[in-house]
Amino acid sequence: MLNVRSLAASIVLAAGAFSALPAATMAQERVPAAEFAQLGAISSPTLSPSGSQLAYLSRRDDRAEIRVSNLQTGETISLAANDVRIGGMFWVDEDMLVIRGGIATQLDAVRGVVDFNLLMAFDLRTQEFRRLIRQGRRMAFNPDTSNVRGVDRENRRVLVQVSSNLGTPDLYWADVDTGLASLEIAADANNAGWILNRNFEPVARIDRGSDRRYMTVSLAESRSRFRSLRRPEGAPQITSILGLNADETELLVTVDREGFADTVLSIPLDGSGNETIIYEDTRFEIGGARRDPHSREVIGLVLAEENVSTLWFDEEWESLQTELEAALDADVVTIASWTEDRRSMIISADYNDRPSHFFLLTENVNGQLELSAPMETNPVVAGLELPERRSIEYTARDGTTVQAYITVPDTPGPHPAVVLPHGGPAARDYGGFDLFAHFLADRGFAVIQPNFRGSDGFGYNWRRAGYGEWGLGIMQHDVSDAVAYAIQQGIADSERVCIAGASYGGYAALAGAVYTPELYACAISINGVSDLQGMLNYTASRSIAGGAAVRYWRESMVGSATSADSGYLRARSPAENAARAGAAVLLLHGRDDSVVPINQSERMDSALRSAGHPVTFIAQEGGDHWLTGYQARLQVLEEMERFLFEVLGDPAD
Template identity: 30%
Template sequence: MFRSWVNAAAMAAVIVLSGAAGGAQGQTAPQVTSQTPPLSAYGAAPSIENIELSPSGDRIARITVVGEERAVLVSDFNTGEALFRARIGDTKVRDLTWIGEKRILVVTSQTRGIPLIGIPRTELYFGLIVDLEKRKMVQVLDRTENVISVLYGPAMVRRVDQDAALYVRGVAVGWESSSDLYRIDLTTGRGRSVAPMNYEIKDHVLDGGGQVIAMGKYVERRGRWTLMLPRANRSSFREDWSVDTPIDTPDLMGMGRSPRTIVISAMRPDLAGTTGASEDGYTLFEVNVDTGEWSRLPFDTHPDFMIRHPVTRLLIGAGWVEEDGVHYEFIEPVSAQRWASIERAFAGKRPKLVSWNDDMDQVIIFTDVGESGLYQIVDFQRGKADILAEAYPAIPDDQVGAIRFIEYEAADGLAIPGYLTLPPGVTEPKGLPLVVLPHGGPAAQDTIGFDWWSQALASRGYAVLQPNFRGSTGYGLDFMEAGYGEWGRKMQTDLSDGVRWLAEQGVIDPDRVCIVGASYGGYAAMAGVTIDKGAYRCAVAVAGLSDLRRFVNWSARQESRANSQTIRYWNRFMGVDKLNDRGLDALSPAHLAAGADSPLLLIHGRDDTVVPIEQSRVMADAMRRAGKPTELIELSGEDHWLSRAETRQKMLAETVRFLEVNNPVH
């Protein structure tokens, strides 16, 4: 992604001029007062998890949350009258979509396995059709012969003969297993196979009428990806283009600008050359499925996501993330004009597009820059914007800490971007206690906007550093590849280099720093007190990896193969060539616990199917054997993503307790 970074010297000058470098005017950590929201306000689930306009724009559907209980609520946009409400209980809601004007699809997930057909314990997704007229709910794929009621990939709504239709892939069991595409009977939930597919078909594109017009096939053992396009008779598919790619496969990204085109993100140096290619080597192409002709899409940058017309599903725009938030580029004139007016009206807020009606004259937007999250609906017919809901109503705007984009140099000169969140009310920081909060992934990135975890820590008086260390996404292929083989090495020192830079600016006290993180961030927290020692007074690791070799071996057992795309991915990032490589032990905190120089708190969900809880138990045992101070807290019923408010609140409370003991604010 192209980015216009401020260089480190210029950024340092900005902070000095704003008073951050110190002097008598600098602000130290503020006291927690009666005005400070409780930690439970940050750990709670947002009051609205999903919100969508109906096709006509006359109705608004939302998932409301009270404690752990969720409900579907449908209201009349014009009158505000509640038209429908149904409890869906203590469940994890992942998506909400209108199916026409009278039905809604709710996608939920559960942590479970299906041993009889060889599905290990994982996160399984389910679809629920809510019929507003009959006031009943049916499960997607229910009572479909030889098919389990689990979604295999995303559900898609299309218009067929003026009616809404729902398509999902399902898992068939029996003598011949398959993963066909099914059209769902909206009354019963039963599925009818409309396109045969096997498990080598990893992706597909549906046109506006529900016809498959492209498929992506991946033979994992060979690492070969193939684009499949329709033959002339449109009743079967042919191989159009193939590439050997053991790890990074091309992506099918939906329909193009016309009905017989698709969008694909791929490396095609034979077509792209250097002009028009993105920083990460991928280019967005539009491919004509009938002729096989490839051409570049006319976006100024390489987008992170596509925007489609709500009726035709044709491509009309795209979006990407920059330092100040999400940016949009529309290639359809009417939507471009309307979005430009929204950005003018919400200048400085970086609004995000959530939903719009079929006519695109009503748009739900979300803002969370300088606030805890606000949903509004913009009605172009009335020329008015109305507030719909607050994401975190218990956290007022004046209790949201300011977020600053920063950039500093790593020890080897690489520029490391990131974000610094200040305690609420602090504008000229000086000598603050610091929490380093590295993101998970590690192929991910932190962005600006309200982050419940960093804001919770800031509310207790800590500055919070979120570095986008080498190996993060969003900054080009070279930046991500710079992280390969750097677990516990430069990816780790990128974090402590940020601490040293903030100390040089006078922003933080280098003797009052702890590190907290989840998933890969949890590994980084453990490595901070066992590998890159001397920088942190304490560490909190949530769902972290402690024994890399043990983790990769576990992943291989989960997939029942050693030569899978997943294992190849981990080997590349961790810097080894084979399974069970003992070289990983030197990078594993569990093997280095005897040298730990600070207390460690471990928190892990018992239902974690991404990083097994064994990883935290192994680390706790190693620390105890070495006589090092450690605690292990296990969260019952929690997954890898801290999806439940009760356990998320417990994690926050235990983290802050631990920080206040080992790194008090005052």
């Protein structure tokens, strides 16, 4: 572990390097959208086990590359990744890097575009790619073979959990040298997952109840025999499994406790019933567990509050975290990657007013710490003086307190404003730099992003409160009330407010234009839903998605996973009520969207035109649901800017 006693002196040098970054003046000119559209010169950095190599994703304009840098020789290998959505990387050993990738494709047998998530091994010795986990008899067709459960470095193989044709969680070993997979454990129909020890052996199996919310755990007596884990009578129900403790005698889980958004329990595997509360929070759910990628031990919790942070179980980790936070001028500091001996680390520094930076922290042979100059994710935007994105709370019409983020230009208000509901809807916004919020604020618009009821991260009851509340209910009311708050506070000009969003946020934007036209001068929908029945029909027609996706959409839209009344859906579909729209509308949709088909925007465009309402519709060639491509992101930013200036006016005028 790094010697934290010498950390502060080392960080002083880094702070000096950071302060030398080019700073913009108060009279700075607007940076072109082309610079904001850059996703990052460096992202997803990960150190090899020895620390001699650094792998990361680098993007510039249309180019996306995976780069592997030898930190001793300075040599760098670049691998083109333009057509792949990179979901992360990890090392098997010094010679083998495994990449999680997503590829969208059109299949004759399936309606619409399908996303394939897969694993690719890159051999640094031969510089060859090799796909891991191909289809077999139990998984004749599976779009997701990227769920890694463990890495066996000694035998150069990766343990992957793959859903079988029956939807059961089978475990396969994938040989990184050949790409061949061998079935390790075949699950039965009732199994929902596995709890594995550090030797990759199943300690227990996980089953879900009929409501699919709660889990039960059965301990393994053999690979085919299991017995229920004994727990005290009335013990709270398990909602997720985090993993085993350091000595693998206790199971760490989250449970449902009245009055708490989330509670982490430690449950003894010996059935003694001495369950211990490790962590609990009345407002926020945790974001998961932090695991050591080398020992596979759970070493902390991800705390997903206004900003994301880590609660370390070990005093050494906690001490290092405290030293880093004290020394680095950042809103959030994260230890992102480390070597097996913990003598080299990648540190992420995140800010509420600029893009993040990465640092390489190493210990030299003399035991002294050395910190690299900051590795900037977006050097041009990092040099701007952007407004801080702040967490606030406002009161909804029924008295409920709602958390949100605001980004307000450093000019006298009230400002032309954009309310930006997130996608999902079972998702949430976090603190830190935000591409859309900071781009719009740089243009002079105030931005508010509410974590409305129905959002993830605030407990089951908060999420459940949004079920069946699309368009005319609580979810949309919370967004409208965020606008009212911004107007009351003198932040937003009531005559110049636009609502914009992507995916579910795009639906919320269209719903705002149709159901509350008095609030908005314009609406921007990016890859948004407009026809709820059509969305359900599309999902049901895709056999690959299976019943889980249909249940999710029904439960979210209607409040019931088993039924969907057509009249109810029509009343909440903006395309069915386009004649009520009172705001100018901009629609953007990627032709390769694999989540929300482009006909959702085509339907809205046709409905608005039939109603005689002005609308602009842009179909993005090659655009996907996540705006992965640079040209798609750039077009969205430029069209948003043009449209907002046209309808709301240029704030600088």
